[in-house]
Amino acid sequence: MKSDEIALKADWDIPIRLSLEGDRVEGYFVGREAEVSHLKSDLQRRNSGAIIVIGHRGVGKTSFVYQAIAGARQKNKKIVPVLMNATQLHDENEKEAPLRTIENLIRRLYATIGQHSLNRSVKAELDKLYKKAQSSSAKVTEAVRHKESDEGNQVTETSFSIKPEALVYTGIVLIVAAAGGALVSRLPFLADITGAKEIARGLVSLGLPAIFLGRFVLQRRRNMVSLRESTADEVYETDKTLGNLEHDLERVHKLIANEKYKIVYVVDELDKLEILQAKKVLQYFKNLFTLSDAQFIFIGSERFSRLGEAKPDEGELRSKEYTLFSSKYFVMRPRYSDVSQYLDMIVDGNNVSGDSWERFKRAICFDARNDYFDLKDRIRDRINSHSEDGCPAISLDDWDGGDQRRQQLHKAVTILIEDKYLYRSPSFWELNEKLQRLIFEHAHELFHAFPGNGWNDPEGDAPESQLIRDFHILLERHGALTVGQTKQVTQKGKNLQVRNYTYKGPIAALIPDRLNELTEFEKRFVEEFERYCDAVRRVLNAQRKILGHNELSQSEMLGAPQTYIAELKTQFQLDGASILNPYMGHYRQLRSKGPHPGLQLDQVQAWSSEILKGVKQIQTSAPHIICEIMKRDKGSVVQVQNINQNGNLFGGAASPIRNALSRVGCNVIFVADLSRQVAVPFGGIAILDGLKKCLRDNASTHRVALVCDSDSASDRLTGVHIVRVSKVESLDKEIIAGVEEIRKFFSEQG
Incomplete structure (x- = not known):
């Protein structure tokens, strides 16, 4: 070999295929360990069901299936793959297509399983089914009818024509009858009875032929009954109507399964069928493919990925196709x-x-x-x-x-x-x-x-x-x-x-083996984590400022987040630990210097989503936070109760407001004599918009501090103060403004 030369193996580009033994693949297959393991498990555990394997052309779908089958057969030699092409599931004549499908399934099964050691009776049933699939029922039925017709002609000939052998038998019977009649007429005890001799002679002479003829007719009828029974059996044995063949194939599957064999049909190149053609086949033989004692693996391109996902009919939860496949495998481009x-x-x-x-x-x-x-x-x-x-x-x-x-x-x-x-x-x-x-x-x-x-x-x-x-x-x-x-x-x-x-030009610096800077989605996770910490800090600072305590900086919050998460729990009964603790290590790792772990987009997106839920929890808890701060405010002697737990709250002339707010549920801050009451709901601006007059008429004694996460909510309603919590950076200011507005309202009393 020359220097700087690479020699390829002679079989480097052969297509992947199953070996004759079926327990190894010929060719070169690498990767997809997890997917192969899953499919092997399906083949080993299940005895029935339809599986679809999807991926774009050339990605290695068939190789993947063969690798899984070979691996499964190494554990169980009685797993038998039956290889088919999707064109064998279709016929240009749509009326004949289902029948051709079942015939081809039977033929491929017979050609494959015949190589294995089956019980003699099972083999006989399979042979019988194969002959039925191979036969032409129309021709057999016609032949049977001809046989019936021929036998009928023979009966007619027997009834109305006399063959030579029949003449001999008839002559013998008549001679014996005549002799018997003459002999009987000479009996002594008949001599004294008038006419007895003539009657006896007649009975013997005519009776024997009658008995002979009756026996002949009875035997003939028995022969015809036997013929009809054998004809019916023959018609059944060769009846290859679709329902009969499908039933018999399922029965053969069951017999083979009883022998501990597992039949796995592999239907490749589904792409050769149109989507509608494939759907028709799958729907027509749904029970066979999903419930019979055999497994079916269908292999197709990405355009078949929506098979089994049709919209349900009106009034139904799921479509008829929903349960077509017990498993779906998506074969992606390799790494x-x-x-x-x-x-x-x-x-x-x-x-x-x-x-x-x-x-x-x-x-x-x-x-x-x-x-x-x-x-x-x-x-x-x-x-x-x-x-x-x-x-x-x-x-x-x-x-x-x-x-x-x-x-x-x-x-x-x-x-x-x-x-x-x-x-x-x-x-x-x-x-x-x-x-x-x-x-x-x-x-x-x-x-x-x-x-x-x-x-x-x-x-x-x-x-x-x-x-x-x-x-x-x-x-x-x-x-x-x-x-x-x-x-x-x-x-x-x-x-x-x-x-x-x-x-500018070719890449100048060497690309590292691993990315050593944050991706956009990792930066976003870091931002969301810090945004949540900022929301917690601003809630705590709102109370600290109102109560005259020192406020927290963001660096203090990020330096010891668990400490302040605990304070959030103590002060406002909000569980921030379940939001931050699972992701604290990831946050710190992403904030550190050097290469970062191989975090994938979907997992980091999931973390960001959970953090966003935490921010949303704080925003929707703002009414509760405002009420808790008001209870701790030394300058206000107030009580807090849910509007639906005290029928006296927002009563009398303010009852329309009560009725409206009862539907959304909210707390009410009030003084003991109920002369000042403030409802603090989250949302509901549209409900209050229809109560403008009632709100205005009761504004001196009843107010609403409405918390919302929309910047578009208007302050135009008399008796309603809007607390906007959509922006984390202004969360503390909005809470403080809401509390100050309520304090001012209570200070106006009396």
Whole structure:
């Protein structure tokens, strides 16, 4: 082998297929350990059910299924895969399609299971079913009718024509009858009876032929009954109507299962059917596919991902398709670690250094966009020689700057998409595929760019937009892009920095093995964590200021958050520990220097969501916080009670207000003689808007301090003070203003 040359194995590109024994795959399969383990478990545990395996073309769906089957067969040799093509489930003649489907299932089962040692009776039943599927019922029925007709003709001939042998038998019977009649007429005891001799002679002469003929007719009838019974059996045995075949196939499945065998039908290339055709087949044979003693694995592209998710009919909770599949598997584009391992496996030997081999792998994976199918084509493009035994080889002598750029861009893509942005849940396979396609497409645009070409950050809040913005930042920090203008945009209440970039040239600095700066979603988590801490701090400071105590700074809060979370619990009975404690370690880790852990987008988003719930809890608890502060205010002697627990609150002329607020529920702050009352609800501005006159007429004794999380709520209602808590940065000021307004109202008494 030459220096800087990579020799490939002779079978490096053979398609993955099951071995004849079925307990191993021929070809090279790597990765997907978790998915293979799950499918193996399904095959080992279950005896029935339909499974669908989905992914874009060329991603390795069939290889994945074969690997799982081979692994399951290593534990249980009685798992029998029956391999089929989806075209065998369809016929151009729609009326005949269901019948053709069941016939093909039977044929494939017979061809496969026949190689195994079945009980003789089970084998006989399978043989009988196979012959039935192979036969033509119309021809058999016609033949049976011909047989009936022939037998009928024979009866007619027997009844109305005399064959030679019949003449002989008849002559013998008549001679015997005549002789018997003459002999009987000579009996002595008949001589004295008038006419007795003639009667006896007649009975014997005619009776014997009658008995003979009766026996002949009876035997003939028995033969016809036997013929009809055998004809009925033959018609049943060859009745290949759809219902009969499906019933018999299910019965054979049961018999085979009783022998401890597990039948697994693998229906590949579902893409060869239209969606509607596939749905019809699946719905028509739903019971067979889901309840029979066999498993069915259907393999199709992403366009079949919505099978089984149709909208239910009106009045129904779920559609008829909802229970079609017991399991769904989504086969995604492989990670670079899997593709890299595959490349290592197909190499028979190489004379290149480890760094050169790694650079080559990344460069070629960049061109293939981490896709197995495309990777094989890119490898073929690079083959430039062959050994004496025909094995292909790739020389790295022509390594150029283009490959250097490819491997750098590929590394930038993978440390972002694989370490950060891919969702861990298989349910998000479509989004994962979308993210991978998007980042590779954008990276290829950059690869073909010229200095001076420009790009703008997307302005959306979706993961796709965040990914591209982070990709631009990464490339800018490593010398490929320069920042132009920056502007602030607001998405879902969050301020985002959106920039435009100019392509400067190839990546100047080496891309690290792991991202050592925060992604946008990690920054957002840090901001949400600190925002929650700020909300807690502002609630505590509102009370501290009213009661004349020292206020907290944000640095004090972040320095010892557990201390002040405990104070929140003591003062206002709010559980902040369940919000902060699970994420405290992650927050501190993200705030520390150096490389950050491989936190994925979906888990960090989930943390941020929980933190947001904590902020929302504080905002909606503002009425309770205001009431607690009022109770502790030394300058006010007040009581607090729920409006629905005291019928005297907001009574008399103010009862319309009471009726309205009773529906939302709220506390009321009041003095003992009820001469001053303040209701403190959360929300309900629309309800109060219809009570303007009542609020105005009772404003001297009854007020409403309405807490809301909307900035648009108006203060135009007399007797109503609005406390806006939508912005954390003004939460303390709003609470203090609300308390001051209530204190002022009570101070006006009397």
